[in-house]
Amino acid sequence: MRTFHPVESYSSSQAGYRLLPFRFLRLDDGAEVFVNEVGEFVLAPKGTARTLIQKQLPRSSDLYATFKAKQFIADDSSSPLLDLLATKYRTKYSFMEGSTKLHIFVVTLRCDHSCHYCQVSRQTADKISYDMSLETAAQSVELMMKSPARHLTLEFQGGESLLAFDVIRYIVPLAKKKAEALHKELEIVVCTNLSNITDDILLYLRDENIMVSTSLDGPAFLHNANRPRPGNNSYELTIKNIDRARKTLGVGRVAALMTTTQLSLQHPKEIIDEYVRQGFHSIFLRPISPYGFAVKSKEKTGYQFDAFLDFYRTGLAHIIEINRKGYDLSEAYSKILLTKILTPYGTGHVNLQSPDGAGLSVLVYNFDGDVYATDESRMLAEMGDHTFRLGNVRTHTHRDIFTGEPFLNLLSSACNQSLAGCSDCAFQTYCGSDSVFNHTTQGDLYGHRPTSDFCRRNMEIIKHLFTLISARDPEIMRIFLAWIQNSGLREISKRAPS
């Protein structure tokens, strides 16, 4: 007959434990949050960090088991299971596989709008100067296809991209043919204000399976103030044409993005309600852009920063309320962060990842063949700063671009793991680095965290999300889980205990 041994026989034979890599932070309410390399977190009472690090955590405590199970500490009862940690790390960074996936083609700078926040559009009939030539288009496609990624997204931008519909019609079959020959999957998106849309264009987009992404800044008073055009009827045109586009392409094939301006900051609820009214199920409360007016005045930036946080918090609360009432609406920025916090998966969002997505995840092919690291980089170029021009499709190969000085400079500050102020930050795993932002707002790629708006904004937003998570409101948790799993509250609740 076999015998049984007491639990003590299975715990560590030696006193003490080892620390595995993790970082921590005290939240505003005194609670402490611990995060490790793979994004697992522990919320614990004030004082835990001190006890933990001084190796005073009692072995019999629940927290001890939790820290051990989440791989923050290791003792002799169990191997540190480093293979497991490695697998989780790989999973978190799987977004890097294949390198550059998003390829933005600026097919024209011409536009019928004159939005305040736009640095690039030209109101001109001069087609030759500001449209992408077919030769440049072909060379851009050639370069794009050199990307090792299996799944590519081709995004047409402008100006108003559809003003250069002939260029688009030239690029689409060319890109599709090349992608097929290389066994790559290709998704195509056209970013358009829809004001020039015709039935012929819509049918073309439908037949070529092209998605539409348009701009909707809020209700009429706000949208029209943000996006002036002759006749001051941008809102009316947009709404009418979203409807037309949906009828031809399908509701799920038309997305909208809003740009936050100073005026927007005062109207989070109105903007969100407009998205609901128009039947959208996702909204992106985008940070106010530092390109253009914001960089020019320091005091203004500070004011805008606090105003943006208010805007975000009020907006998020309103969005959660809307979900509670039965309408599925996710907030894109929170969704990115919550995916990092609550799931074992990683997510690459160009402006919120480490390594920085500039070049690594996105490339921008300007109308004149210049290749930029990000959309923001070419806006900077329009303001006279060419730091992030990585090359030109006529003169540079894929290799030239990724071994050239501009890209290597970017890369040197691309990992927040090695940036002062980030390397020991509890939220490092969830956050990112944005060298283009650093350069624009602080004058160097590396940046200075204590005065960085990027840092402050993400710290505050992540803290806010942790406040909501630690409140343990089961319905908020379900709403968050619905977002990160592309589901809805009702759908999730149907699966859950009820």
Place this chain on the structure above:
Amino acid sequence: MRLTTAGTPSAFRKAVVGIVSREPLPVGARANRILVTEAVPHRAPELSGYGGFLTTARVEDQIVSLPTISSVRNIDHLRTHDIVAMEPRNGFIRTLYRPDSHHNIIFATERCNSNCLMCSQPPQDRDDTDALTERNLNLIRLIDKPPSRLVITGGEPTLLGERLFAIIASLRDKFPETYLHMLTNGRVFAWPGYTAQLAAIKHPNLVLGIPLYSDDSTTHDYVVQAKGAFDQTILGLHQAARYGLRIEVRVVLHAITIPRLPQLAEYIYRNLTFVEHVALMGLENIGYAPRNMSELWIDPHDYQDQLESAVETLSTRMMNVSIYNHQLCVLRESLWKFARKSISDWKNIYLDECQTCGVREQCGGFFQWATKLHSEYIHPVPAATSQPALPCTRIP
């Protein structure tokens, strides 16, 4: 339901596996058949050609040279087409397979490298692996119609080493459509070589049921009474997933596993996202369990909070989760839709209290050994309060 009986063995030295026939068969159709009767045939030719002979009668002299067990205590449960094993040593007659049952098993071995505190089938240390492998391969040869479902269990099946592959390969060849569930502690899968060989068999419907009792290695190792078992099982789960094997995680709920059940659910989501099913199972009062009951017992009524929290965590993260071996009257109503009728037909009972219960039909009931110990909160549930859509489907 009876699955074993015994009598007086004669005329054979090696175990015989054969198909029961309650009626005499024509001479040409007797191969591998075991005639079961209450009488003793008068003439030897009446038995010629059978693989074996079972009778309740006493057989005084050696009238037949056929493997025989006489004076069998009970044959009522033996039905034509059942597959049984006749043991020469002790005269045991074990029912190995019943064509009309949903709960047939391939019993791989009684050996185990763990020694779980609540093991329902306590391990034996003698080496039965060769004998049982031969018996099981014979059994598979004799099964006629494809079973919808088979369970390979033990003991720890992987202790058969490569002989396990022979069993799974023969099932793959003969019954590729059969849902094959293998209950294993998964420790051996920490060895990539072994896991690769199992995966290479490419059984199209094999699912490994692997137990994990805590996110805390000390607690898991204590429950399975094996130091280092947690690490091996976790690595094994990952190896198995890496080789594309399908996996179910099984958790037995008792006083040692309940306190960290919510954390275990989170651990499974974070670390074992690839598992296709998580089964949260009530304790069986059999085997080792009664001996360790003072440490194991917690009334299911008292762990509904932890259970609901674990189910919430898993289900809202799109993981499939089921509750086995629980009675609806003790289970919080919010959890009813996760309850399955999981108890094998031959050990499934209901209590007197259940007679007037309005949801008895949907309830999985009890293990037969629950008569000795069960929740203090068992009570009939009025049909009116029951939810409109009761799932309680049988497990696959």
